[in-house]
Amino acid sequence: MLAVDGMTASYGRAQILRGVSLSVARGEVLVLAGRNGAGKSTTLKAIMGLVAPTAGRIRVNGADVRGLPPYRIARLGLGYVPEDRRIFTDLTVAENLEVGRRRAVPGLAAWTEKRLFGVFPNLGLMRDRPGGRMSGGEQQMLAIARTLMGNPQLILLDEPSEGLAPVIVAQMADAIRALKEAGVGILLAEQNLHFAARIADRAAVIEKGRIVWTGPMPALMQDAAARAAMFG
Numbered sequence: 001m002l003a004v005d006g007m008t009a010s011y012g013r014a015q016i017l018r019g020v021s022l023s024v025a026r027g028e029v030l031v032l033a034g035r036n037g038a039g040k041s042t043t044l045k046a047i048m049g050l051v052a053p054t055a056g057r058i059r060v061n062g063a064d065v066r067g068l069p070p071y072r073i074a075r076l077g078l079g080y081v082p083e084d085r086r087i088f089t090d091l092t093v094a095e096n097l098e099v100g101r102r103r104a105v106p107g108l109a110a111w112t113e114k115r116l117f118g119v120f121p122n123l124g125l126m127r128d129r130p131g132g133r134m135s136g137g138e139q140q141m142l143a144i145a146r147t148l149m150g151n152p153q154l155i156l157l158d159e160p161s162e163g164l165a166p167v168i169v170a171q172m173a174d175a176i177r178a179l180k181e182a183g184v185g186i187l188l189a190e191q192n193l194h195f196a197a198r199i200a201d202r203a204a205v206i207e208k209g210r211i212v213w214t215g216p217m218p219a220l221m222q223d224a225a226a227r228a229a230m231f232g
Contacts, residue, residue, distance in 0.1 A: 001026050001077075001154045001185040002047070007056030007066075009046040016042045018209040019056070022187075024154060029176065029186045031200040031217065033193060035231060039209040040189035041083060044156045047187075048080045049073045061153065077105065079152030083159045085143040089132030093123055096131055096142055100149035109182075111148040119178045120145050122171070137168030141175065154185040161195045173198045193231070197221050205230050 002024040009017040017039050024030045032040050045051040047058055049070040058066045065073045074080075088096050097113060104110035117124030120141045131139060140160055147155060160176075161169045169192075176186060176199045190196045196203070196217065203220045205213040207230060213220070220227065 001061055002187065003057075003059040004043075004047060005057045007043075007046060007058060008054045009042055009051050010054055011042075011051075016209050017046060017053075020046075020206070020209070020211055021056075022204045022211065022214070024185045024187050026153070026185050027180055027183045028202070029180055029188060029200045031196040031203045032187060032189045032206055033191065033196060033203055033220075033231075034206040036191070038206045040206060041158055042209075043206065044080065044158050044187065044189055047073075048078065048156060050080075074150065074152070077151075077153035079147040079150055079155040081143050081147050081155065081157050081160065083162065085139050087131040087139050087142050087146065090130060092128050092130055093134075093142055094127045096146050097149050100146035102150040104151040105153065108151070108153070111151055116145045116148060119175050135168075137164045137172070140164065140168075140172065144175070148179075148184075152184070154187070155179070157186060157188045157190075159189055159191065161190065161192045169195055193221065193227070 005021050007017055007020045020043055022030060032043060034040050042051055046053045049068055053066050057064060060073060060076045060078050063076050065076060122138055123141055123145055131142060160172055173195060179186060188200065200217040203215065203217045204211050213226060213230060
């Protein structure tokens with residue numbers, strides 16, 4: 001569903017990404033792990049077209065998307081949930097979801113309010129609550145649900161567990177597993193390896209803009225020496 005090969009990106013004269021390559025299949029969760037400033041968020045933004053890649057190839061469902069504006073990339077089946085959520089605080093849960101609505105891909109089941117409330121039960125209990133009166137965890141769930149209303153086949157999630165209480169993190173893990181079972185591919189930028197280990201199939205570790213380790217998530221969790229070297 002997603003194939004990135006040799007992607008580079010810069011902010012002005014500062015090169016941030018240096019030949020990033022990764023892939024995500026249907027119904028797979030790939031965690032992009034790394035320290036603060038390693039290039040995780042920039043990788044997601046470059047894939048989504050929010051940062052212009054300077055080299056490499058990016059394919060979404062077989063289509064080359066490098067150089068396309070974000071709205072055209074979204075139409076090809078890619079959804080993006082930024083780290084700062086960006087929900088509409090004056091709109092209710094239902095209204096936020098309606099903002100994200102797009103037609104479903106022919107042959108695939110559409111995401112509806114009812115289906116989303118099955119994945120995010122808390123949202124179903126506060127359908128008429130303004131986004132500004134929700135907790136951080138509830139807002140994070142709403143941001144993911146709103147993205148799903150666009151019926152993407154693949155989602156980029158940027159640090160979804162950051163700053164959340166443990167009970168909300170557990171609920172977030174359950175929701176991501178449900179999306180995986182529904183066939184949604186997920187590229188997850190995350191520092192919390194214990195959270196990632198509960199949901200990810202594979203890991204790609206990024207350091208100073210380069211992918212320095214790839215493999216099954218269990219292998220990373222079992223290799224204490226590698227984790228110490230890469231994460232401190």
